Amino acid sequence: MTTLDKATITDETRAAIRSLIARRQPGYSLDAPFYTNPEIFAADMELIFGRHWIYVAIEPELPEAGDYVTVTLGKNSIVILRDDDMGLRAYHNVCRHRGAKLVHEEAGAVGNLVCRYHQWTYNLEGKLIYAEHMGQDFDTSCFGLKSVHVRSIAGLIFICLAAEPPADIDAMEAAMTPYLLPHDLKNCKIAASNDLIERGNWKLTMENNRECYHCSGNHPELTIPLFAYGFGFAPGQMDETELAQAARYETLVETSAARWESCGIPSAEVDHLDDCITGFRTQRLPIDQLGESQTLDTRVASRKLLGNLTDTALGGLSFWTQPNSWHHFMSDHIVTFTALPIDAEHTLVRTKWLVHKDAREGIDYDVENLTSVWNATNSQDAGLVEIAQAGARTPAYEPGPYSPYTEMLVEKFCKWYLGRLSDGLA
Ligand code: FES
Ligand SMILES: [Fe+2]
Numbered sequence: 105m106t107t108l109d110k111a112t113i114t115d116e117t118r119a120a121i122r123s124l125i126a127r128r129q130p131g132y133s134l135d136a137p138f139y140t141n142p143e144i145f146a147a148d149m150e151l152i153f154g155r156h157w158i159y160v161a162i163e164p165e166l167p168e169a170g171d172y173v174t175v176t177l178g179k180n181s182i183v184i185l186r187d188d189d190m191g192l193r194a195y196h197n198v199c200r201h202r203g204a205k206l207v208h209e210e211a212g213a214v215g216n217l218v219c220r221y222h223q224w225t226y227n228l229e230g231k232l233i234y235a236e237h238m239g240q241d242f243d244t245s246c247f248g249l250k251s252v253h254v255r256s257i258a259g260l261i262f263i264c265l266a267a268e269p270p271a272d273i274d275a276m277e278a279a280m281t282p283y284l285l286p287h288d289l290k291n292c293k294i295a296a297s298n299d300l301i302e303r304g305n306w307k308l309t310m311e312n313n314r315e316c317y318h319c320s321g322n323h324p325e326l327t328i329p330l331f332a333y334g335f336g337f338a339p340g341q342m343d344e345t346e347l348a349q350a351a352r353y354e355t356l357v358e359t360s361a362a363r364w365e366s367c368g369i370p371s372a373e374v375d376h377l378d379d380c381i382t383g384f385r386t387q388r389l390p391i392d393q394l395g396e397s398q399t400l401d402t403r404v405a406s407r408k409l410l411g412n413l414t415d416t417a418l419g420g421l422s423f424w425t426q427p428n429s430w431h432h433f434m435s436d437h438i439v440t441f442t443a444l445p446i447d448a449e450h451t452l453v454r455t456k457w458l459v460h461k462d463a464r465e466g467i468d469y470d471v472e473n474l475t476s477v478w479n480a481t482n483s484q485d486a487g488l489v490e491i492a493q494a495g496a497r498t499p500a501y502e503p504g505p506y507s508p509y510t511e512m513l514v515e516k517f518c519k520w521y522l523g524r525l526s527d528g529l530a
Contacts, residue, residue, distance in 0.1 A: 112146065112150060113143075113146065113147050113150065113151075113529070114143075117143045117144075117147065118529050120137075120143075121144060121147060121525065121529060122526070122529060124137060124138065125522050125525065125526055128503070128518075128522060129503065130515070130519070131505060131506050131508070131515055132503040132504060132505055132506065133311070133503045133504050133506065133518075134307065134503060134518060134522075135503060136496045136497070136501050138305070138307060139304075139305040139307060139308055139448075139449075139492075139493060139496040139497075140305065140448055140449065140493075140496055140497055141448060142447070142448045144448070145305070145445070145447060145448035147525065147528075147529075148306070148307075148445065148525070149177070149178035149179070149445065150178075150528070151524065151525055151528030151529065152427050152521065152524055152525065152528070153177050153178055153265075153427065153428075153445065154177075154178070154180075154265045154266065155264070155265070155266045155269075155270075155524075155528060156264065156266075156269075156270060156381070156382065156426070156427060156524065157255065157262040157263070157264045157269060157270060157273050157276075157382050157425075158177060158262060158263055158264065158265075158427070158428060158429075158442075159260055159261070159262050159425055159428065159429035159440075159442050160173075160175045160177075160182075160184065160261055160262070160263055160442060160444075161173050161175065161184055161261040162259055162260060162261060162289060162292075162294075162440065162456065162458070163192075163256055163259040163260075163261060163289070163290050164259065164289070164290065164291075164292050164293055164294065164458070164461070165211065165294065166184070166185065166186040166192070167186070168186060168213065169186050169187060169188050169189075169190060169228065170185065170186065170213045170214050170215055170228060171185065171186045171211075171212075171213050172184060172185035172186075172207065172211065172212060172213070172214060173185075173210065173211045174197055174207055174209070174210055174211070175263075175444070176444065177263075177265065177444065178445065180196065180265060181196070181197035181198070181205060182194055182195070182196060182197060182252050182263060182265075183195050183196075183197045183206065183207045183217070184254060184261060184263065185214075185228060186228075187228040187229055188228055188229075192254045192255075192256055192261065193228065193229070193230065193251065193254065194251065194252035194253070194254035194263050195217075195230050195249040195250060195251055195252060196249065196250040196251075196252060198249075198250070199219040199221065199224055200224070200232065200247040200248070200249065200250075201219065201221065201222055201224045201235070201247075202221065202222075204219055204220065204221040206219055206226075206249075208220075214228075216228070216233065216234075217249070222235075222236075223236065224247075226248070226249050230248045230249035230251055231244070231245070231248050232244040232245075232247045232248055232249075235247070252264070252265055253265075253266070253269045255273055255277070257273075257276065257277045257280055257281065257284065258280065258281055258284035258285055258287075258289055258290070259284075259289035259290040259292070260284070260289065260431070260440070262425075270381040270382050272380050272381050272382045273382045275376075275380065275382070276376075276380070276382050276384050276425075279374055279376075279384075279386075280374075280384065280386060280423060282370045283370045283374075283386055283388075283421060283423070283433075284421075284423070284433065285411075286368075286369055286410075286411055286412075286413060287410045287411060287413075287421070287433040287434075287438060288410050288411030288412070288460075289410075289433075289438060289458065291410075291411065291460065291461050292410065292438060292458035292459060292460060292461055293458065293459060293460075293461045293463075294456050294457070294458055295406075295437070295457050295458065295459045295463070295465065295469060295471060295474055296456070296457040296471050296474060296475045297454070297455065297456045297457070298454070298455045298475070298479065298482065299452060299453075299454050299455075300452070300453045300454075300455070300482050300483070300486055301446065301450055301451070301452055301453075301486075302450070302451045302452075302453055302485070302486045302489045302490065303449065303450060303486070303489065303490040303493055304449065304450070304451060304489035304490055304492060304493035305445075305448055305449060305451065305493060305496075306427075306428065306443050306444075306445035306451040307517075307518075307521065308451075308489045308492045308493055308496070309443045309451045309453060309485075309489050310427065310428065310443060310517055311492075311514045311517060311518070312485055312488055312489050312492070313424075313430055313441075313443075313485075314424070314511075314513040314514045314516070314517050315335065315507075315510055315511045315513060315514050316330070316334070316335030316336075316510065317335070317336075317507055317510040317511055318488060319332075319335065320332055322484050322485075322488060323480075323481050323484055324480075325400060325476065325477045325480040325481060326398075326477055326478075326480075326481045328392065328393060328400055328401075328402060328477070329391045329392055329393065329397065329398045329399065329402045329420070329477065330391075330392060330398075331353050331356075331389070331390065331391075331392045333349065333350045333353040333354075334353065334357075334389050334390075335510060336507070336509045336510035336511075336512065337350055337509055337510065338507070338509040338510075356390050357389060357390060360388075360389075360390045360419060361388065364388060364418060364419070367415065369388070369415075369418060370388070371387070371388035371419070371421070372387070373385070373386070373387040374386050374387075375387075375516075377424065377426060377513060377516040377517065377520060378516040378517075378519045378520045378523070381524070382425070382426070383425070383426030383427075383516075383520045384423065384424060384425045384426065385422075385423075385424045385513070386421065386422065386423045386424070387421075387422055388418070388419050388420065388421040388422075389419050389420055389422070390419045391417075391419050391420055391434075395417045395419070396416045396417050396434070396435065396436070397416075397420075397434045397435065397436055397437065398420055398432060398434060398439065398477050398478070399473060399474070399476070399477055400473070400476055400477060403416075404416050404434075404435060404436035404437075405436055405437055405459075405469050405470070405473050405474040406436040406437050406459040406460065406463045406468050406469035406474065407436075407463070407467075407468045407469070408436070408459065408460040408462060408463035408464075408468045408469075409435050409436050409460065410433075410435065410436060410437070410438070410459075410460055411460075413435050415435060416435050416436065417435070418434060418435040419434070420432050420433070420434050421433040421434075424513075426517065426520050426521075426524075427520075427521065427524075428442055428443040428444070429441060429442045429443070436459070436460075436469075437457060437458060437459050437469075437474060438457075438458040439455065439456070439457055439458075439478050440455070440456050440458070441453060441454070441455050442454050449493055451489070453482060453485075453486070455478060455479075455482060457471075457474050457475055457478070459474070
């Protein structure tokens with residue numbers, strides 16, 4: 105990184121952020137500037153989104169050589185594509201001639217990447233293969249596209265803008281692959297997708313995602329398949345009936361996990377949300393009612409199960425990654441989410457519903473039935489993030505305490521974020 109690049113965060117801003125980090129009380133929400141201040145937002149984009157592995161797409165979006173998707177990460181536009189050897193590549197979406205944006209669609213297919221301005225042409229390996237009128241001594245090998253690190257974990261595509269990306273993605277891949285492979289994401293298709301702009305800072309989107317304290321009061325659809333006790337509770341405040349229900353739930357978690365594990369379906373909790381640079385967590389939990397899927401009737405939404413699965417009742421395998429993604433894997437479908445910051449007070453939440461590539465719409469699945477729980481939940485969550493942002497903007501806001509029983513993962517998110525920000529500022 106050059107001196108000029110480093111100067112994007114001024115010494116004054118660095119000192120101000122360091123002092124906010126130093127005065128933060130563990131177990132409490134963050135100071136208001138973390139949610140509202142444009143300079144902290146710029147630091148987030150550089151030090152968090154610019155230096156960590158960011159989930160952006162899935163392999164089924166790129167089935168053939170030349171297929172591409174583009175993604176915007178702060179000021180960066182990235183094109184991710186399938187090369188001629190069927191490998192994944194990612195490039196900065198910027199022409200090496202005079203810097204024009206190269207690809208303008210969100211997704212498509214190309215033979216080569218041709219700049220509209222003066223037709224400089226790059227092959228799928230990023231090499232400049234055509235540049236007219238540049239003279240015989242012009243060395244095209246010096247003007248290939250700038251590459252971006254890209255990795256697929258069982259079909260989930262992550263990119264990293266850093267020159268040296270965090271190496272511990274290897275550990276996440278090793279831990280997660282056995283959990284994800286039975287769901288065979290690579291042989292899925294996108295049945296539906298949704299882009300929703302939340303009126304809130306990306307950290308409020310993530311904090312909201314990392315707890316279900318708000319679920320019973322706000323998510324009538326999601327709480328049909330989700331057990332109320334699955335996301336923590338304070339035993340001292342519960343009556344005997346509630347305690348008995350919670351105990352039954354704990355027993356169900358244990359017996360379900362034992363059954364799934366005995367069939368070769370990994371289910372045990374793995375939590376590295378705040379002790380790894382590439383923070384993540386996973387756990388497979390039972391689904392309530394009829395026990396099959398995250399749908400309004402808790403039955404599978406697609407009759408064609410994923411991969412070679414035959415058991416409809418595999419619960420919901422959740423996979424959370426820092427800083428910005430979460431995913432739910434069931435026997436019949438997968439829902440993936442990525443939160444992409446737009447500015448200090450707006451965040452794009454991109455949701456994709458995946459089913460087996462051979463599942464037939466209208467026969468094996470119905471899109472409305474597939475998407476109803478999470479479409480409703482996303483919209484309710486957007487409303488919650490908006491009121492949290494509105495409160496953080498007022499002078500009366502001060503950090504408030506997280507529940508030690510239901511908001512532990514919110515605290516882990518904040519701890520990870522502040523730790524990574526501190527490291528970046530050092
Ligand atoms: S800016 Fe791309 S060819 Fe000139
Ligand atoms: Fe929610």
